[in-house]
Amino acid sequence: MNINKYPQIRPGKKLFKRVYVAIMLWTVGKAIQVAAKVDKEVKEELARLPNNFTLRMMVAPEKAFPLFFYAKTLPAFVVDKGLLFYGIQMLLHKDKEGKIKYLGADPKGKKVDLNIVFKNIEAAWLVLSFQESTATAYMHDRFVVEGDLVHSLTFVRVLDIVEVFLLPKIIAKLAVKRYPKWSEMSPLRKFVKRVVIYIRAYTF
Amino acid sequence: MLLPGFYDFCCRVRIVSGQNALEKIPAMLKKMKAHTPLIVTDKGVVGAGLVDVVRAAVAGELKLSNVYDNVPVDSDYKIVDEAAKIYRQKNCDSIIAIGGGSVIDTAKGANIVASLGGDTLLDYEGFSAVKRKLNPLVVIPTTAGTGSEMTLVAVIADPDRKIKMLFVSYFVLPDLAVLDPRMTKTLPDFLTASTAMDAMTHACEAYYCLEKNPLSDSFALRAIRIVSENLLKVIKNPADMEGRLALANASTMAGASFSNSMVGLVHNLGHTIGAICHVPHGTAMSILLPYGLEYNMHRCGEVIGEILLPLAGSEVYAKTKKEERPGKVVEFIRKMNNYLHEATGGRHPRYLKEIVDKNGAQVVTESLLPAIAEATMQDGARMANPEEFLPPDAMLVLEHAWEGKPLDLGKVNKGGKKIKY
Numbered sequence: 001m002n003i004n005k006y007p008q009i010r011p012g013k014k015l016f017k018r019v020y021v022a023i024m025l026w027t028v029g030k031a032i033q034v035a036a037k038v039d040k041e042v043k044e045e046l047a048r049l050p051n052n053f054t055l056r057m058m059v060a061p062e063k064a065f066p067l068f069f070y071a072k073t074l075p076a077f078v079v080d081k082g083l084l085f086y087g088i089q090m091l092l093h094k095d096k097e098g099k100i101k102y103l104g105a106d107p108k109g110k111k112v113d114l115n116i117v118f119k120n121i122e123a124a125w126l127v128l129s130f131q132e133s134t135a136t137a138y139m140h141d142r143f144v145v146e147g148d149l150v151h152s153l154t155f156v157r158v159l160d161i162v163e164v165f166l167l168p169k170i171i172a173k174l175a176v177k178r179y180p181k182w183s184e185m186s187p188l189r190k191f192v193k194r195v196v197i198y199i200r201a202y203t204f
Numbered sequence: 205m206l207l208p209g210f211y212d213f214c215c216r217v218r219i220v221s222g223q224n225a226l227e228k229i230p231a232m233l234k235k236m237k238a239h240t241p242l243i244v245t246d247k248g249v250v251g252a253g254l255v256d257v258v259r260a261a262v263a264g265e266l267k268l269s270n271v272y273d274n275v276p277v278d279s280d281y282k283i284v285d286e287a288a289k290i291y292r293q294k295n296c297d298s299i300i301a302i303g304g305g306s307v308i309d310t311a312k313g314a315n316i317v318a319s320l321g322g323d324t325l326l327d328y329e330g331f332s333a334v335k336r337k338l339n340p341l342v343v344i345p346t347t348a349g350t351g352s353e354m355t356l357v358a359v360i361a362d363p364d365r366k367i368k369m370l371f372v373s374y375f376v377l378p379d380l381a382v383l384d385p386r387m388t389k390t391l392p393d394f395l396t397a398s399t400a401m402d403a404m405t406h407a408c409e410a411y412y413c414l415e416k417n418p419l420s421d422s423f424a425l426r427a428i429r430i431v432s433e434n435l436l437k438v439i440k441n442p443a444d445m446e447g448r449l450a451l452a453n454a455s456t457m458a459g460a461s462f463s464n465s466m467v468g469l470v471h472n473l474g475h476t477i478g479a480i481c482h483v484p485h486g487t488a489m490s491i492l493l494p495y496g497l498e499y500n501m502h503r504c505g506e507v508i509g510e511i512l513l514p515l516a517g518s519e520v521y522a523k524t525k526k527e528e529r530p531g532k533v534v535e536f537i538r539k540m541n542n543y544l545h546e547a548t549g550g551r552h553p554r555y556l557k558e559i560v561d562k563n564g565a566q567v568v569t570e571s572l573l574p575a576i577a578e579a580t581m582q583d584g585a586r587m588a589n590p591e592e593f594l595p596p597d598a599m600l601v602l603e604h605a606w607e608g609k610p611l612d613l614g615k616v617n618k619g620g621k622k623i624k625y
């Protein structure tokens with residue numbers, strides 16, 4: 001019996017979570033790309049990663065986006081272009097000069113050095129809707145890290161800073177271990193970076 | 205805490221413990237269908253006559269003629285490959301590791317190469333490369349502290365790339381750990397002290413760090429009690445074989461605990477100081493443990509306070525008010541360190557600035573502290589620490605630990621709620 005012939009049909013609620021998680025991954029990817037340019041601390045953190053380095057954050061399984069099941073009903077080019085072939089993910093690349101770039105969601109032909117995999121959509125939902133902090137999620141095995149653990153520490157730290165920039169305090173407090181005090185991050189810096197990151201992430 | 209939302213606990217090492225535990229090895233090896241073990245050890249262990257002790261204990265039933273004793277203090281993959289090569293040359297079918305942390309890690313690495321084939325450990329680098337059962341591995345610890353016999357990780361250095369490689373897999377776990385007090389009898393007092401404090405640190409950190417769970421808790425609490433009741437006794441009377449066996453048990457239990465829970469900033473700083481200044485692991489642990497407790501107190505004081513019961517006994521625990529218990533725990537550990545410092549003639553340092561090398565030169569100079577603080581970001585133990593631990597935080601802890609002052613709790617960055625495990 002080929003289990004793949006019997007795809008699971010997931011109800012609409014899951015679809016909402018998938019769309020949400022996909023948007024969040026896109027936002028986080030873009031935000032990190034911008035933050036790496038405009039924020040000194042993020043820049044310094046990312047300097048710890050080697051150059052020519054690709055990082056991927058994804059939801060397992062890699063090749064089972066449920067729309068794949070509906071692919072027959074979609075225009076042919078969507079399937080041909082591989083747009084639906086891969087699961088929800090985002091790729092970040094640090095190039096030879098050390099510049100950070102968001103690479104989108106298509107891993108085809110890219111060598112992934114660090115792979116951060118949420119075990120399932122529920123796990124990704126818990127973390128990306130900030131019901132569980134990154135650290136708690138790590139403790140609860142919500143995601144696995146494939147690659148050098150040291151690099152994943154850098155990524156988690158960057159994620160924490162970017163979350164503080166993007167989210168209002170009341171939500172960010174749930175996402176990070178310790179919300180930075182004034183002495184650690186001034187409200188002015190937070191506010192300016194928040195505006196800059198949102199504008200640049202959503203415009204280009 | 206009732207139960208954490210999720211936890212994961214696995215401990216599949218068979219343990220034999222007793223005054224004559226070594227004598228059981230031949231029968232147990234036979235059960236694992238192994239007949240020609242390779243001894244992996246270091247020159248110090250051989251010099252102390254410990255391999256001969258094992259040999260005498262198994263005489264008549266098992267011949268221990270294949271010995272690899274080249275393991276240095278900081279083992280690397282070349283040593284592992286060499287050991288695996290000898291394993292094959294001598295047609296061995298199992299490994300008996302006799303030694304401390306470095307020897308045990310080397311033996312774990314050699315077992316990977318010897319069991320899975322290939323010439324070098326580098327072939328098995330990366331995630332989940334070890335996917336099947338390895339050949340039998342027996343561990344006889346000669347220090348009571350590292351707990352490596354219970355951990356599923358082998359840490360092996362690559363000197364060319366200047367990195368530490370981690371090989372993490374349940375298959376890396378040894379099959380059998382043999383705890384026999386004859387193996388730690390000759391350990392100098394200051395090493396007995398620092399290794400036991402390493403075990404104490406494993407148990408304490410496992411108890412208050414983020415991955416704590418009911419199973420790791422029970423191992424941790426018992427280990428704390430055993431170390432607290434026996435360490436000073438053994439230092440006073442090195443021939444106390446019951447006390448030594450107890451410490452060996454505590455070390456193994458603490459190992460099982462932290463292997464399934466996690467360790468936090470004490471190990472984060474300890475690993476980093478070890479890498480930069482070559483401070484022995486146990487020494488760094490005993491110095492930093494009080495600071496780890498203090499630093500995290502505002503996030504999980506209640507849990508830290510619970511440590512007082514196994515540490516100081518029921519009478520002290522009952523007499524101490526609930527809110528004073530965490531502080532009392534720290535005070536008790538500091539007192540232990542002070543006692544050990546005196547009992548070993550000053551060879552058990554209490555502060556970072558007290559650590560000296562063979563020639564009496566200071567090992568951790570004040571100018572190195574910023575570099576250490578910065579490097580703590582590269583160690584995995586920072587994840588499980590209850591409070592966020594960034595370089596400025598590390599600097600705060602390091603300055604106090606260097607000087608030997610209690611941590612100024614007012615200076616600790618706060619901003620998070622009480623931890624819910």
Ligand SMILES: [Fe+2]
Nearest residue numbers: 350402406485
């Ligand atoms: Fe340790």
